[in-house]
Amino acid sequence: MTTTALRTAAARASDLTKVYGAGDTRVTALDHVSVEFYRGEFTAIMGPSGSGKSTLMHCMAGLDAVSSGSATIGDVELNGLKDKALTKLRRDQIGFVFQAFNLLPTLTALENITLPMDIAGRKADRAWLDRVIATVGLADRLSHRPSQLSGGQQQRVACARALASRPEIIFADEPTGNLDSRSGAEILSFLRSSVRELGQTIVMVTHDPVAASYADRVVFLADGRIVDELQSPTADGVLDRMRRFDAKGRTS
Amino acid sequence: MFKTALRNVLSHKGRLLMTMLAVVLGTAFVAGTLVFSDSVSTALKNSLSHNYDKVSVRVENTAAGNDRRAEDNNSGAKPLTDATLRQIQALPGTASAVGTVGGFAGISDPNGNLIGGRGDTQGSNWSPGADGTDSRYPMAQGAGPTSSTQVAIDQRTAQKNGFKVGDSVRIAANGPVMQLTVSGLFTSDDPKLSSGGSLVLFDTATAQKLYTAPGQYGWIDALAKPGTSQVALEQQVGQVVPHSGNVTLHTGAQLTADAKQQVEDGSSSMKTALLFFAGIALFVGIFLISNTFTMLIAQRTRELALMRALGASRKQVRRSVLFEALVVGFTASVVGLGAGIGIGAGLKAWAGSGGNIPSGGLTVTPSTALITIAVGTVVTALAALFPALRASRVPPVAAMSSNDQPVSQKSLIVRNTIGFVLTGLGVAVVLMGVSQGGSSGRMPVALGAMLVMLGVFVLTPLLSRPIIAATGPLFRRLFGVSGTLAKQNAIRNPRRTAATASALTIGVTLITALTVIGTSITHAITQQVTSNMKADYAVSMQMGFPVSPSLVSDLRTAKGVTASSVIDSQYVKLGDETLSVSGVDANSFDQLIAPDLTSGTTDALKQGQLLIDADQAKSRHLQVGSSVPVSYPNGTQGSLTVGGVYPKSDLLGPAMLSEQALAGHTTAPFNQVVLIRSDGGATSANEQALRDATGLNPLVKVQSQQQMVDQFSSIISMMLTILYALLGMAVLIAILGVVNTLAMSVFERKRELGMLRAVGLDKRGVKRMVRLESVVIAVFGAGMGVAIGSFLAWAANGLLKSDLAGLSTVLPWGRLALFIALGATVGLLAALWPARRAARLDILGAIKTD
Incomplete structure (x- = not known):
């Protein structure tokens, strides 16, 4: 691929292994995974349930400790960082979008969006913030509380929150899992446009082939290993690839 | 259903821990009180039962000895004389009869200080029989006093203070101090000794001189011959004793019963007082329990809805919650009972170590156990009643909703309306009571105070929002995002915040009210002492004895004394009503006492005119120049002209007349105080000179103005300390409530906390957030308590004004600020554990969707 030389990694896993439990209950969730997430790209991680896709994301985002190998965000090696440093890294370098929105019910939409910067004690970049808010189309709902917003609107607030601090990378965990298909499509196009237009790096975990088709690249995980990847995927292509897992699961 | 209820209790052990602890503390207080007071009263009664073994009939002159008061100068009291004693001894039913005199005897320790407390050192007469011994007082060493x-x-007092036979001791009854030689040490089962007091014996003639008059007795105890009943002897004795209101006859059985009744009354009033505070602690517990169940039910909404969906009726759901409460209440009460028995035992051991309580076992009556367990169980069930009703209203469809918690909060409109009505009514009734004043205002004020408290509790959710929200900008500036979040969390569930804060409010309200009342009273007394007195010293006697005339003249001639006056309290009939008139020295009056007369002049005293206080003047329609008919203590009649009116003062009494004008109209002086002005003011040399003049009499109190104020304020502050300690339990339970609310909130907000951690709030930030929320709630609760308490104290002062001249509400700002600061500290402490838990939360576990 001609573009590979130009692509730089925003996050990188090398030989990443994650083991839960010990003895009989020992489960290898990630088995020597090496993968790079490129800057300015929208990467989807796909795989059947139990494939380790969420674990990979949690380890890359500094939410979970790795058993061996390394995970880096930018130039920072996560393995060995103390809680304080990890917290600071998450605050400054990483954005999150969760399946369950996870907004603070006591704060308004705007306050939720600026929360990471408030935590850091930084002033939000007003122009950037306006742009983000305009992109998610929430300008008229900023003073609403989460309970006054629809699910799609709440998730857009969550996306805006992730974008507002211009993190190195955004991790989205099944962002459309709790949404109807129309709201889901909105969120996905919004995520894609934030990559294309704002140059954001996004890694999304999903099990929905349609959602994956919005990404620039899909990485397939099965039994804790990277088994395949697709560039510029289509929903059908992803679905085909997933079907092969099922087939393999049935034959083996 | 009961099985699920039981399972629920077991599975929520951790979350019910604080509730249990609150009930345990409350019931332990109840049980401890009951066990302690029962044990003490049983021990005292047991020790009493043999006191009157040698008394079949007691004849007592109630106007003799310690009980003599200023009023007794007027009555036609008849004495019990040697003749009476001989007549009783000669009665056919009498085996033996002993005449006794007794009263207070101040013993000076080698340093000149009074031994023991003020009321528990007694003197009596050694009354040997034919064999030269007194069976009541067997001598351990030496012999009885014969001169x-x-x-x-008594042996114990002697050993404690190092007195031996042959030593010289200083003793004062009511008069000059006596230098006496110890003739012997005795033991006795006299109740005064068994309850930790001291006893000294004089020979009968000396004792009579000290306490009654030569040849007179305070009481005569007669022992019946075998075959003669106590009642029969009482009849015989009744024939020979003088018939007068001051002479009473009692059989030994009556005396025992009376003494037991006295113990019973004493212990039951102590019991009532302590149970009052236990009740407050339990009441505070109700808030905590109710809050816990409300939160548990909110967390279990889905589970309850599932039960409903599976066919459980509302009644069953309600019952299962109540059953849970009963299990919790019962278990905790049983533990509380155990703890209470321990507390009772500890208290008794502690109180007994001072020697004031006769030894004896612990009394745990079945009713103590029953009451404790019933109270704890019922209180818990009552507190869970509303949560149970709410639980039964969970619709089955809630089982299907994906929301963790019901978002819809019932409107507070009804609640607020009730709150406003209650508070308004309460304030109105309090104001009405205050305007009535005095004892007739007491009921309205008490009722109104309760209404105000209730109303404010109902209103707390409404008040919490604006008040806490007002702190927002400050919190944001000081603590950044943690502050903002803490503030938001504190107001997101107003009912919960209100219930948590209210629990603290109760304790702080009472503490504040007592403190403000105490401060105001101290202030008023200080004002009286310092504004009416020019004298440097007030000399009085312990026990409220009058200062004897010989002591007065000793003081007059003491070194440095420039002016002096007695305040001789005489009961004079003024018009148709008897009044205490203070006899003062007209010549030195202006140098010693300086009342701000509202009309007239102090010179009027010199002309034999009457000064009267404003209240008396008003109620008797007197003014300067009015003339009143008077009848004096010795029966003489006359008339007096009012020469001046002064503001009411407890120090000066309701009316004043010069000693010169009173002379010849009284039977005996009753000098309450001697006021003294010394050359150079209140200096230690002048004080020493006065003490020396009294022969270092241990009974004489020489107090400067400052010492009088100090003595009073130390009494008030000691009372406050005791009350603070008693209210401590209520505050402790309120603190548990804060811990409980926070811990449960942290549990409920797990996901939020996880998210906050994920987006970069560090552990310190999380801790700080929880702590600040706690501080906000606690300060809010304490602040309301200070506000309500101050209001109630103001109302109470309005009532007390009629008893204490010049009482006005003084707010001790420093103290009040301290209460708020303590509230904040309480908040910080209560948050220690919940904050740690919040910070240690596993991020991944927290943000995972179910």
Whole structure:
């Protein structure tokens, strides 16, 4: 691929292994995974349930400790960082979008969006913030509380929150899992446009082939290993690839 | 359903821990009180039962000895004389009869200080029979006193203070101090000794001189011959004793019963007082329990809805919650009972170590156990009643909703309306009571105070929002995002915040009210002492004894004394009503006492005119120049002209007349105080000169103005300390409530906390957030308590004004600020554990969707 030389990694896993439990209950969730997430790209991680896709994301985002190998965000090696440093890294370098929105019910939409910067004690970049808010189309709902917003609107607030601090990378965990298909499509196009237009790096975990088709690249995980990847995927292509897992699961 | 209820209790052990603890503390207080007071009263009664073994009939002159008061100068009291004693001894039913005199005897320790408390050192007469011994007081060493220079001391007091036979001791009854030689040490089962007091014995003639008059007795105890009943002897004795209101007859059985009744009354009033505070602690517990169940039910909404969906009726759901409460309440009460018995035992051991309580076992009556367990169980069930009703209203469809918690909060409109009505009514009733004043205002004020408290509790959710929100900008500036979040969390569930804060409010309200009342009273007394007195010293006697005339003249001639006056309290009939008139020295009056007369002049005293206080003047329609008919203590009549009116003062009494004008109209002086002005003011040399003049009499109190104020304020502050300690339990339970609310909130907000951690709030930030929320709630609760308490104290002061002249509400700002600061500290402490838990939360576990 001609573009590979130009692509730089925003996050990188090398030989990443994650083991839960010990003895009989020992489960290898990630088995020597090496993968790079490129800057300015929208990467989807796909795989059947139990494939380790969420674990990979949690380890890359500094939410979970790795058993061996390394995970880096930018130039920072996560393995060995103390809680304080990890917290600071998450605050400054990483954005999150969760399946369950996870907004603070006591704060308004705007306050939720600026929360990471408030935590850091930084002033939000007003122009950037306006742009983000305009992109998610929430300008008229900023003073609403989460309970006054629809699910799609709440998730857009969550996306805006992730974008507002211009993190190195955004991790989205099944962002459309709790949404109807129309709201889901909105969120996905919004995520894609934030990559294309704002140059954001996004890694999304999903099990929905349609959602994956919005990404620039899909990485397939099965039994804790990277088994395949697709560039510029289509929903059908992803679905085909997933079907092969099922087939393999049935034959083996 | 009961099985699920039981399972619920077991599975929520951790979350019910604080509730249990609150009930345990409350019931332990109840049980401890009951066990302690029952044990003490049983021990005292047991020790009493043999006191009157040698008394079949007691004849007592109630106007003799310690009970003599200023009023007794007027009555036609008849004495019990040697003749009476001989007549009783000669009665056919009498085996033996002993005449006794007794009263207070101040013993000076080698340093000149009074031994023991003020009321528990007694003197009596050694009354040997034909064999030279007194069976009541067997001598352990030496012999009984046989002359006016000898004294016998009880063995324990002697050992404690190092007195030996042959030593010289200083003793004062009511008069000049006596230097006596210890003739012997005795033991006795006299109740005064078994309850930790001291006893000294004089020879009968000396004792009579000290306490009654030569040849007179305070009481005569007669022992019946075998075959003669106590009642029969009482009848015989009744024939020979003088018939007068001051002479009473009691059989030994009556005396025992009376003494037991006295113990019973004493212990039951102590019991009531302590149970009052236990009740407050339990009441505070109700808030905590109710809050816990409300939160548990909110967390279990889905589970309850599932039960409903599976066919459980509302009644069943309600019952299962109540059953849970009963299990919790019962278990905790049983533990509380155990703890209470321990507390009772500890208290008794502690109180007994001072020697004031006769030893004896612990009394745990079945009713103590029953009451404790019933109270704890019922209180818990009552507190869970509303949560149970709410639980039964969970619709089955809630089982299907994906929301963790019901978002819809019932509107507070009804609640607020009730709150406003209650508070308004309460304030109105309090104001009405205050305007009535005095004792007739007491009921309205008490009722109104309760209404105000209730109303404010109902209103707390409404108040919490604006008040806490007002702190927002400050919190944001000081603590950044943690502050903002803490503020938001504190107001997101107003009912919960209100219930948590209210629990603290109760304790702080009472503490504040007592403190403000105490401060105001101290202030008023200080004002009285310092504004009416020019005298440097007030000399008085312990026990409220009058200062004897010989002591007065000793003081007059003491070194440095430039002016002096007695305040001789005489009961004079003024018009148709008897009034205490203070006899003062007209010549030195202006140098010693300076009342701000509202009309007239102090010179009027010199002309034999009457000064009267404003209240009396008003109620008797008197003014300067009015003339009143008077009848004096010795029966003489006359008329007096009012020469001046002064503001009411407890120090000066309701009316004043010069000693010169009173002279010849009284039977005996009753000098309450001697006021003294010394050259150079209140200096230690002048004080020493006065003490020396009294022969270092241990009974004489020489107090400067400052010492009088100090003595009073130390009494008030000691009372406050005791009350603070008693209210401590209520505050402790309120603190548990804060811990409980926070811990449960942290549990409920797990996901939020996880998210906050994920987006970069560090552990410190999380801790700080929880702590600040706690501080906000606690300060809010304490602040309301200070506000309500101050209001109630103001109302109470309005009532007390009629008893204490010049009482006005003084707010001790420093103290009040301290209460708020303590509230904040309480908040910080209560948050320690919940904050740690919040910070240690596993991020991944927290943000995972179910």
